[in-house]
Amino acid sequence: MIRLQNIEKVYRTDTIETLALNSISLDIAKGEFLSIMGPSGCGKSTLLNIMGLLDAPSKGMIKIADKSTENLNDKQLAQFRNKTLGFIFQSYHLINDLQVLDNVELPLLYRDTTAKERKRLATEALEKVGLANRVKHFPTQLSGGQRQRVAIARAIVGRPDIILADEPTGNLDSAMGNEIMEILINLNRNEGTTIVMVTHDENMAQKTHRLVRLFDGSQVQ
Amino acid sequence: MFKHLFKLIWNKKKQNFLLMTEMLVSFMVLFAVFTLMVYYYDNYKKPMGFKYQDVWVININNSYQTKNTDSLDLYYETLRKIIKSLPQVKDLSFVSGNVPFSNQINQGGLTFKGKHIDHLNNFTAEDSYKETMDLDVLEGRWYNKSDAVSKYKLVVIDADLKEATFGKEQAVGKLLGNDDDKKKMKVIGVIQTIKRNGDYVKAGPGLYFRADTGSFRWLSKILVKVSPGADAAFEGKLYKTMAGYMKNSNIEIEHLTNKLKDTNYFAVIPMIVLSIVSCFLIINVALGLFGVLWYNINKRKGEIGLRRAIGATGNSVSSQLVMESMILATLSLIIGSFFAIQFPLLNVFDLSAHIYIIGMLLSIIFVYLLVLVCSLYPGRQAAAIYPAVALHEE
Numbered sequence: 001m002i003r004l005q006n007i008e009k010v011y012r013t014d015t016i017e018t019l020a021l022n023s024i025s026l027d028i029a030k031g032e033f034l035s036i037m038g039p040s041g042c043g044k045s046t047l048l049n050i051m052g053l054l055d056a057p058s059k060g061m062i063k064i065a066d067k068s069t070e071n072l073n074d075k076q077l078a079q080f081r082n083k084t085l086g087f088i089f090q091s092y093h094l095i096n097d098l099q100v101l102d103n104v105e106l107p108l109l110y111r112d113t114t115a116k117e118r119k120r121l122a123t124e125a126l127e128k129v130g131l132a133n134r135v136k137h138f139p140t141q142l143s144g145g146q147r148q149r150v151a152i153a154r155a156i157v158g159r160p161d162i163i164l165a166d167e168p169t170g171n172l173d174s175a176m177g178n179e180i181m182e183i184l185i186n187l188n189r190n191e192g193t194t195i196v197m198v199t200h201d202e203n204m205a206q207k208t209h210r211l212v213r214l215f216d217g218s219q220v221q
Numbered sequence: 222m223f224k225h226l227f228k229l230i231w232n233k234k235k236q237n238f239l240l241m242t243e244m245l246v247s248f249m250v251l252f253a254v255f256t257l258m259v260y261y262y263d264n265y266k267k268p269m270g271f272k273y274q275d276v277w278v279i280n281i282n283n284s285y286q287t288k289n290t291d292s293l294d295l296y297y298e299t300l301r302k303i304i305k306s307l308p309q310v311k312d313l314s315f316v317s318g319n320v321p322f323s324n325q326i327n328q329g330g331l332t333f334k335g336k337h338i339d340h341l342n343n344f345t346a347e348d349s350y351k352e353t354m355d356l357d358v359l360e361g362r363w364y365n366k367s368d369a370v371s372k373y374k375l376v377v378i379d380a381d382l383k384e385a386t387f388g389k390e391q392a393v394g395k396l397l398g399n400d401d402d403k404k405k406m407k408v409i410g411v412i413q414t415i416k417r418n419g420d421y422v423k424a425g426p427g428l429y430f431r432a433d434t435g436s437f438r439w440l441s442k443i444l445v446k447v448s449p450g451a452d453a454a455f456e457g458k459l460y461k462t463m464a465g466y467m468k469n470s471n472i473e474i475e476h477l478t479n480k481l482k483d484t485n486y487f488a489v490i491p492m493i494v495l496s497i498v499s500c501f502l503i504i505n506v507a508l509g510l511f512g513v514l515w516y517n518i519n520k521r522k523g524e525i526g527l528r529r530a531i532g533a534t535g536n537s538v539s540s541q542l543v544m545e546s547m548i549l550a551t552l553s554l555i556i557g558s559f560f561a562i563q564f565p566l567l568n569v570f571d572l573s574a575h576i577y578i579i580g581m582l583l584s585i586i587f588v589y590l591l592v593l594v595c596s597l598y599p600g601r602q603a604a605a606i607y608p609a610v611a612l613h614e615e
Binding site for chain 1: 228523524
């Protein structure tokens, strides 16, 4: 589903060159639930951003769903992200001025869908994460766990093949973290969604199919 | 997307309130400026109604004291002959004090067929007034000697009064006067409205009466049409000639060309003041808008990154910010237009509705252009934000 070949990422400033990722090669199968672990600053999020086409590698090749992404322009990349990828972030990235339902509908705004269809799909997605009764709430009226569930609903509303989760349980206590993890496991199991998750939590990582460890930008496991 | 943006703006109404108020105030000031400009232009493009070049105004005070009308007539007829005998004088006319471009007014009102006409200017002029002023007669004729004896009191009206009383119909031969007056006036001619208040300010309707033999007692001005080459030396000669005849009388000679300049100058001052105020406001709004949008980009980097991640292109992020500003402007303009439309509806300053409407449309276009220009650059900056960086900064 996702193939990374010799990915390198170098950050350059006027005086310093930092190698964030060093020759990473990874194959992630369709329906796989993969976790990425490593100490802070080892390049986990950078790798996830590159997989999510939010950042471009300095070297190497990425193929997602058998499609090479290196020659895609801004519009094609945006369309690809919209249809194929779903994102979950540690800090949720919900828009506080929009109600839960509107937040979940966001990815569908960049597709050719009617308002009625958007509402139906968003309600369905919220039902899947158990928040159907919170559609009119604003994010600030929800707990951390509920906010992350809204973020998951937003990630799955467009029915993407791949979900990229950057420390989805990082801001939550263990009980809420487990709830979120359950939702992700169910998504992977029931819907066959490929999930790549960056985490610091060994217990969470153990629940996934495969664990990749990074250290100083290199893959060590 | 429009509904989505509207929701976003509505939910942030408290944050947007100040900016919307600023836009609203700017619109109202621009509305005043543009309405004034349209009003001035509307008057400017109308014909002057007479040829003011080479027409001089001589102010005289009546030094010749007599109760005998014949003696008075003789005195002023002699003065007329003396002035006319000067080689560079083409024509002259004794007139009432409210000559063009002067501050003197003689106004009344008229209720004709149930319609009340306010600020009706009353003028008194002689038969030679037409030649002296080179009047543009639109219908009928100006006065002549045969009008001294008539069954009716004869009157010449201007085009504005004709429009207000008879509309598109012919006015000559019709009777005019207050509805309750038994003795009406008969219209013998319609002249082009004279822009007596200068190029920019509306003159108002005018009613011209014929000066009769007793009028010399109070006709305090003489309009003199001179040859194009008449200079200061001739002016001096004219003064001396008149002073020689009119002992102990104050004589002052003014040129209508200069008087027009002064009148126009005083008309333009309010517009200049308003324009300066609006310029400051526009700069203020432009900087405010620019600042708010710039601040928004920095404050909303996370949102921008998120939108990019879930499928927005750089251009759609940019156009979203521009559209948000335009929606804010639209809301302000709707409120502003509600207030602005009251002016023609309530006829606040007695201006034609079309002047207000054009002023309003110009203000709306200007505000939209201002908002567009101020939001384009911040919008482009937002589009250039790299999603990974934006999401990381949040």
